[in-house]
Amino acid sequence: MAKQLPYNTMREIFARFHEAEPEPKGELEHVNAYTLVVAVALSAQATDAGVNKATRRLFQVADTPEKMLALGEEGLTEHIKTIGLFRQKAKNVIKLSRIIVEEYGGEVPNSRAALQSLPGVGRKTANVVLNMWWHYPAQAVDTHIFRVGNRTGIAPGKDVVAVEHAIEDNVPADYQLHAHHWLILHGRYICVARKPKCNACLIRDLCPYEDKTP
Structure with missing residues (x-):
């Protein structure tokens, strides 16, 4: 488990997520x-x-x-x-x-x-x-967010509730609404479980995790 990242690093991480995808969406289809x-x-x-x-x-x-x-x-x-x-x-x-x-x-x-x-x-x-x-800034912590939060230091915690609270406590307020979508998508497509795609990661220079990409 990585240590909690400092505020300035957190701001930079979420600023990059926002720049790459300003309005991230959940992938489950629904009509109401x-x-x-x-x-x-x-x-x-x-x-x-x-x-x-x-x-x-x-x-x-x-x-x-x-x-x-x-x-x-x-x-x-x-x-x-x-x-x-x-x-x-x-x-x-x-x-x-x-x-x-x-x-x-x-x-x-x-x-x-x-x-x-x-x-x-x-x-x-x-x-x-x-x-x-x-559009309430609730943080739904799944396996992707739990992994990313602990691996990167964005939201370290021993269980999903601890990670949820770490996001609420440490992610800047102006990024809270979309925080869980950015983290889910990052964990689903880049910071994957077995072999994270560090070469393609937009926060690679800010992440303390050891690069495992050959």
């Missing part, structure tokens, strides 16, 4: 807050590309909790059976859809606690929805 919740819930232990492939047709027929309940668990299962853990995920989506209809009037709640009360929705999922739909 509800479909975003469903997509993120389905993405656990699955790739965004795999989820998108399954949900393109699903969201054409079920883009509201009411339509999802009408589709039913078996109907939903047919759409998402290419996704890992699809049976349990189908149960969770039907349950969370019912709760949204019965307890929230069909509208997705916009507090972290309310979102986390939904079946299959954890802190990371809640933070993704808060960030992507309501």
Whole structure:
């Protein structure tokens, strides 16, 4: 685990991320807050590309909790059976859809606690929805961010909550909104797990990690 980088270094890192991609976007396809919740819930232990492939047709027929309940668990299962853990995920989506209809009037709640009360929705999922739909500077820490945060010193921490707090505490406020997207994309495509592409890294000179690129 690298030590926390100093403020001036953090500013320079995120200034470079911003210059390279001013408005980074999440890669999960959705059409409203509800479909975003469903997509993120389905993405656990699955790739965004795999989820998108399954949900393109699903969201054409079920883009509201009411339509999802009408589709039913078996109907939903047919759409998402290419996704890992699809049976349990189908149960969770039907349950969370019912709760949204019965307890929230069909509208997705916009507090972290309310979102986390939904079946299959954890802190990371809640933070993704808060960030992507309501533009709240929530930090959704996945395996990519956990790795990048610790490897680079951008957000060191022993667990995902510690890394989340390190981002909130140390990333300059004007970069908080997009911080988790920049870090996810950096970890997904450049600072990869086994063989980071240090030669292609735009923050290579600011990173304390030993260059493992041949």
